Amino acid sequence: MVIRAAKPAPSVVHASQVEFCENLRFACGYFRSVAEVCRKLEINRAQFNRYLNGTTTPSSFILQKICDFFGVEPTEIYLHRDEFRKLIEVRQEQKPADTPFVEHVLRLNEMSSGKFDRYLGYYFEYYNSMTVYGRVIRGLIHLFKAGNAVYYERFERVPQRANLGEVFRFKYVGGAFYLNDRIFLVDYESLSGSEITQTVLYPDYKKKVQRLSGLILGVSSGNQRPIACARIVFEYLGTNIDQRKEIRKCGLLDPKVTEIDPTILRVIDNSVHMNHHHFCTLPD
Numbered sequence: 001m002v003i004r005a006a007k008p009a010p011s012v013v014h015a016s017q018v019e020f021c022e023n024l025r026f027a028c029g030y031f032r033s034v035a036e037v038c039r040k041l042e043i044n045r046a047q048f049n050r051y052l053n054g055t056t057t058p059s060s061f062i063l064q065k066i067c068d069f070f071g072v073e074p075t076e077i078y079l080h081r082d083e084f085r086k087l088i089e090v091r092q093e094q095k096p097a098d099t100p101f102v103e104h105v106l107r108l109n110e111m112s113s114g115k116f117d118r119y120l121g122y123y124f125e126y127y128n129s130m131t132v133y134g135r136v137i138r139g140l141i142h143l144f145k146a147g148n149a150v151y152y153e154r155f156e157r158v159p160q161r162a163n164l165g166e167v168f169r170f171k172y173v174g175g176a177f178y179l180n181d182r183i184f185l186v187d188y189e190s191l192s193g194s195e196i197t198q199t200v201l202y203p204d205y206k207k208k209v210q211r212l213s214g215l216i217l218g219v220s221s222g223n224q225r226p227i228a229c230a231r232i233v234f235e236y237l238g239t240n241i242d243q244r245k246e247i248r249k250c251g252l253l254d255p256k257v258t259e260i261d262p263t264i265l266r267v268i269d270n271s272v273h274m275n276h277h278h279f280c281t282l283p284d
Contacts, residue, residue, distance in 0.1 A: 016078050017054050017057070018054065019078055019079065019080060019081055019084070020051075020054075020057075020077060020078050021051070021052055021053065021054045022081045022084075023077050023078070023079070023081060023084040023085075023088075024051060024052055024066070024077065025052055026081070026084065026085060026088070027070045027072075027077075027088055028052075030088075034048065034049075034052070037069075040069065041065060041066065041069055043062070043065075043066075051066075060074075063077075070088065070091075071088075071091045072084075072087065072088060072091065105175070108177045108179070109148055109149045109150075109175075109177070110148075111177070111178075111179060112150065112176070112177045112178040112179065113148060115178040116143070116145065116150045116176065116178055118209055119143060119183070119203075119204075119209060119212075120143050120144060120145060120150070120239065121142075121143060121209075121236065121237065121238055121239040122140065122141065122142050122143075122236075122237040122238060122239070122241045122243075122246065123140070123141040123143070123212070123234040123235055123236055123237060124138055124139070124140060124141075124234070124235040124237060124246070124249075124250075125137070125138065125139045125140070125141050125154065125232060125233070125234055125235075126138055126232065126233045126235065126260065126264050126268055127216055127230040127231065127232040127233070127268050128230050128231075128268055128269075128270055129158075129252060130218065130219075130220035130226070130228040130230060131158070131220045132252060134254070134255075135252045135253060135254060136252075136253045136254075136255055136260060136265070136268070137156060137158070137251075137252060137253075138249065138250050138251060138253055138260075139154055139155055139156040139157075139250050140154070140155045140243070140246050140247050140250050141153070141154050141155075141234060142154075142243075143176060149175060150175065150176040150177075150178075151173070151174065151175055151176065152173070152174060152175075152176055152185060152187065153171065153172070153173050154170075154171070154172035154173075154174075154187060155169075155170070155171055155172075155247055155250065156169070156170040156172075156250060157169055157170075157247070157250050157251045157252075158170070158251070158252050159251065159252055167251070169191070170189055170191065171189070171190050171191050172187040172188065172189050172190065172197065173187055173188065173190045174186050174187025174188060174197075175187075178203075181203060182200060182201070182202065182203070183200070183201040183202075183203060183212065183214070184198070184199075184200055185198065185199040185200075185201070186198050194219075195218055195219045196218075197216060197217060197218035197219075198216070198217050198218075199214060199215070199216045199217075199232060200214045200215055201213065201214035201232075201234065202214055202281070204236075209236045210235075210236055211233055211234060211235055211236065211264075212233070212234040212236075213231070213232065213233050213234075213267050213281055214231075214232055214281055215229055215230070215231060215232060215279070215280070215281060216229070216230055216232040217229045229279055230268070230270055231267060231268045231269065231270055231281060232268060233264050233267050233268055235261075235264065267281075
């Protein structure tokens with residue numbers, strides 16, 4: 001005689017499935033929509049709906065994936081709804097805040113992935129000073145990769161007008177994104193927290209990167225802090241440099257005294273040109 005293991009009573013199976021559906025719906029309530037949960041889990045919406053209404057039970061692999069996402073164990077998602085709610089409320093309070101802004105930045109990093117390799121390294125930046133008329137700022141930029149994202153540091157040295165022997169030092173830190181054949185840089189001044197700047201550049205289509213040109217938008221360091229936009233050029237220096245030596249070359253330059261490549265001066269000239277309805281970049 002063959003002895004078969006007794007099956008669980010139908011009411012017990014049904015009860016645990018009901019708790020699973022209730023708990024899954026409650027966990028989804030911590031997100032903007034079920035669609036967002038499906039997108040993050042990479043599970044088909046129609047299939048996930050069947051889990052929510054109890055017509056289908058997820059496989060052990062999918063169940064583990066769902067539980068990992070909500071920060072619970074597979075056994076915990078079948079707890080009585082009151083116990084589960086207390087549990088997940090505590091877990092969600094302990095979970096680091098995830099804002100829509102972070103999600104968008106991660107998406108931008110994804111879209112930029114693999115497009116920055118040839119642009120990593122050090123650059124001199126050149127643009128007409130937003131504070132001192134007739135002077136050109138030369139700063140140092142370091143574009144580097146960390147994890148799946150590209151970041152940069154920007155160093156500038158500007159003399160105090162009252163005493164040219166003293167200088168203001170500025171350090172900007174930010175992220176870089178490559179979207180639809182344009183390079184976008186967004187940073188903030190990390191020493192004083194006084195400014196956010198945005199720079200948009202054209203890529204370099206030559207075999208070896210030489211220069212990138214575009215526009216920089218920021219705030220002047222003058223007393224009235226006017227908002228200003230200027231044409232800018234990045235001049236590539238390489239991936240390995242003597243950083244201290246190159247920073248010493250940075251500052252507020254008089255183009256009549258300090259030698260600056262005339263083609264750079266032409267590209268960063270901020271004159272308004274006929275038939276231009278907007279302030280835009282000039283051809284190299």
